[in-house]
Amino acid sequence: MRPALTLATALASTLALSGCGTLSKLAEVGRAPAMSAITNPTADPNWRPVSMPMPRPEMAPTQVSSLWRSGSRAFFKDQRAAMVGDILTVLVNISDTANLANATGATRTGSEDAGLPNFLGLEAQLPKLISKALDTSKLISSSSTNAxxxxxxxKRNETVTLRLAGTVTQVLPNGNLVVAAKQEVRVNNELRELQVSGIVRPQDIASDNTVVHDRMAEARIAYGGRGTLSDLQQPRYGQQVMDVLMPF
Structure with a gap:
């Protein structure tokens, strides 16, 4: 009775947790998935300011009567993103290949023998006390074999190529920029979501205001979506619950 009650409780909890998603899917029956509105990334309840180890602040030397600013790539004005709200383009070009093969083999054989041929001259009395068939020279014998x-x-092959614009959401004390980029593309009834976030150095931003993903620290790259095809590629809630609860 208890397993049935536990399963029912788990199913009820799963349905409660997935209720909002289920209702939204029911509301979109016969319609394409609705695109989300353009919002401020820092207004998201899950957004948190980034805190990273910072070097000691150093005052930049003043250069009297100089028109050139240290770190600038343009004589008149640096066109690269540098402040909160500035826009830059993130280039993602991932082409990873992994091929690993491991083989291990181990064999062990052990044998142990123990006896009591002499024990203060009383070894002859042990068979009389325990058993007449007792052989004191072969009291213990063990063997083991392990293999x-x-x-x-x-084997893994991954290829992801993305190009999307992002916004600087935070400037760290050492000048590094926290970047968040999000893009939604809807084709027929399938909505594709692209998200990239990370920390970049101003020096790694090219003159055309682009930055490559491998120059981003703490990079988070997500490419997914929702719609009819995405729903069909995932197991149903009941099957997911059974996969978690079934011990066999």
Whole structure:
């Protein structure tokens, strides 16, 4: 009775947690997924300011009667993103290939024998006290054999190419920029969501105001979506609950 009650409780909890998503899907029946409104990234309840180790602040030397500013790439004005609210383009070009193969083998054999041929001259009395068939020279005998063989293979190919504009959401004390980029593309009834966030150095921003993803620290790149095709590619809620609860 208890397993059934536990399963029912788990199903009820799952339905309660997925209720909002289910209702939104029911509201979109017969319609394309609605695009989200353009919002301030820092107004998201899940947004948190980034805190990173910072060097000691140093005062920039003043240069009297100089028109050139240290760190600037343009004589008149630096066109690259530098302040909160500035826009820059993030280039994502991931092409990773991993191929790992491991094989292990281990074998061990052990044997132990123990006896009591002499024990203060009383070894002759032990068979009379315990059993007449007792052999004091072979009191304990043990043997063990262990064999282990393991093989593993990992093959992975990933290719992601993205280009989207982001906004500077924070300037760290050492001058590094926190960038957040989000883009939504809807084709028929399928909505594709692209999200990139991370920390970049102003020096790594090119003259055309672009930055490559491999120059971003703490990079978070997400490419997904929602719609009819995405829903069909995922198991249903009940199956997901059973996969978690079933021990076999």
């Amino acid at each position: 282990n063989t393991g093989t593993g293979t990992i």
